[in-house]
Amino acid sequence: MPTRFVFALIAGLLAIFPAHAADIAAGKEKAELCVGCHGENGISQMENMPSLAGQPDQFIQWQLVYFRAGARKNEQMQPIVEQINNEDIRNLGAYFASLPPPKNEKADDDPELSKKGAQSAAGRRCASCHLDSYAGTKAVARLAGQREDYLLKALRDYKGGLRSGGGQAAMAEVAFPLHEEEIVALAHYLANLK
Known part of the structure; x- marks a missing residue:
């Protein structure tokens, strides 16, 4: 199935079903799945792993949808996204967006x-x-x-x-x-x- 068709189908389905307000507390609980790679409070300490804290809500949601649909591929993410539903995605987006973004306290070395x-x-x-x-x-x-x-x-x-x-x-x-x-x-x- 062409990727554009998959995205159009997903977007259409999301538009049909009424969105429920995101639950940040539920997102925090579900984010326990993310801590191993993306760090406590969404601040990554792992090489080549992004920090999620302070990312825009919709950005997080869409990336999770892309991983779940297979449009973005990552060995570590695939088993995680298989465990989450649309409500989890909304909650995770709201949770990570609610966190303060990473602060680089070090002086610029160059x-x-x-x-x-x-x-x-x-x-x-x-x-x-x-x-x-x-x-x-x-x-x-x-x-x-x-x-x-x-x-x-x-x-x-x-x-x-x-x-x-x-x-x-x-x-x-x-x-x-x-x-x-x-x-x-x-x-x-x-x-x-x-």
């Missing part, structure tokens, strides 16, 4: 690299989707303060066509022409945003 990353972000118009603060919105990811190693991985995956899911077309178009030095600078800049 301000010149951050300057290059800021110039690249402006030139690539990253703020047009991710907002001027890079806090994300709706179904668009928060980038500010995310793990640098994860940002590197995500940008490389988009560039190489390995990652799909929301914003794939936009991100693939943005990431494909990036050279490695630009990817490194962008990741460093975004990870060091306060």
